[in-house]
Amino acid sequence: MSKRFTDPGVVALHARNVAFDVSRTPLQWISKDAFASHIINAINFVLPEGERWFCETFNEALPLIQDEELREAVRGFIGQEAMHAQAHDDVLGDLFRAQGIDTAPMVEVAERVFQQILGPRDLPDAAARHRHLVARLALIGGIENITALLGDWILSAPLEEHGADPVVLDLFRWHGAEEVEHRMVAHDVAEYFGVGYGQRVSALAIGYTGFLLLLVRVAHDLVRQDPDMADHSYARIWLELVRGGQRGTVPSIAKVTWSAVIALHPRFTPAWIGNTAQAVAYLAKSPAARAAS
Numbered sequence: 001m002s003k004r005f006t007d008p009g010v011v012a013l014h015a016r017n018v019a020f021d022v023s024r025t026p027l028q029w030i031s032k033d034a035f036a037s038h039i040i041n042a043i044n045f046v047l048p049e050g051e052r053w054f055c056e057t058f059n060e061a062l063p064l065i066q067d068e069e070l071r072e073a074v075r076g077f078i079g080q081e082a083m084h085a086q087a088h089d090d091v092l093g094d095l096f097r098a099q100g101i102d103t104a105p106m107v108e109v110a111e112r113v114f115q116q117i118l119g120p121r122d123l124p125d126a127a128a129r130h131r132h133l134v135a136r137l138a139l140i141g142g143i144e145n146i147t148a149l150l151g152d153w154i155l156s157a158p159l160e161e162h163g164a165d166p167v168v169l170d171l172f173r174w175h176g177a178e179e180v181e182h183r184m185v186a187h188d189v190a191e192y193f194g195v196g197y198g199q200r201v202s203a204l205a206i207g208y209t210g211f212l213l214l215l216v217r218v219a220h221d222l223v224r225q226d227p228d229m230a231d232h233s234y235a236r237i238w239l240e241l242v243r244g245g246q247r248g249t250v251p252s253i254a255k256v257t258w259s260a261v262i263a264l265h266p267r268f269t270p271a272w273i274g275n276t277a278q279a280v281a282y283l284a285k286s287p288a289a290r291a292a293s
């Protein structure tokens with residue numbers, strides 16, 4: 001842990017009200033890196049559907065959790081994820097649709113993944129339904145490893161040096177800080193439901209691969225619709241993902257790979273990624289959280 005922050009221990013999770021005015025924010029909100037702008041913009045499309053799916057799945061699991069402390073953490077997690085989804089949905093309208101971007105195809109891709117492929121199934125017997133619930137909880141644990149990594153990254157990323165718009169930067173830092181704050185919950189829930197090492201590693205592999213493919217797919221659609229972007233090939237987006245990592249405008253391949261590698265350790269805990277004190281310190285000074293409170 002960084003010497004600048006003192007570990008506050010376990011924190012009670014609660015959703016914070018926020019408001020973001022992106023009506024004057026440009027699509028390329030990192031002015032010196034158009035591709036990184038759209039790669040991070042894609043999160044606005046991918047995460048809200050994912051977060052609503054987290055909430056539905058955790059609401060399904062909640063009656064089966066007897067541990068009061070874990071129940072409390074799950075309720076806090078649901079409150080925070082619901083607020084994240086709402087904030088990103090608002091940005092879809094205020095930033096993208098207001099600037100002439102057709103958001104429907106990107107939203108439909110996310111809906112297809114999280115509602116049709118990963119949604120609850122009408123399975124014939126109770127044991128199969130329970131196995132399906134546990135598989136979804138394991139996958140949420142894997143995806144929350146990525147959101148913790150992204151949250152940890154954006155709290156320290158020097159995006160101001162690359163001309164980042166302060167409102168969108170605050171949106172992602174507020175969200176990222178809460179991801180770091182609640183990073184233990186999905187892992188603890190998966191353990192509570194008996195997810196073992198093999199299932200956890202499979203969920204990580206599926207989560208990392210699926211998230212990355214979905215993000216690049218949506219970023220491609222955004223770049224294609226941006227009249228200022230000449231080259232909108234998939235190859236260029238993958239290349240800029242690597243270059244952005246070197247410039248510091250998106251997480252580097254090394255950082256993403258390392259977060260997956262340490263998660264393979266049998267005694268891994270998400271506490272190894274990110275710093276709760278840093279997250280809580282940001283939330284105390286986030287302009288949007290302060291303005292709304």
Ligand SMILES: [Fe+2]
Binds near residue numbers: 051081
């Ligand atoms: Fe979130």
Ligand SMILES: [Fe+2]
Binds near residue numbers: 144147179
């Ligand atoms: Fe989360």
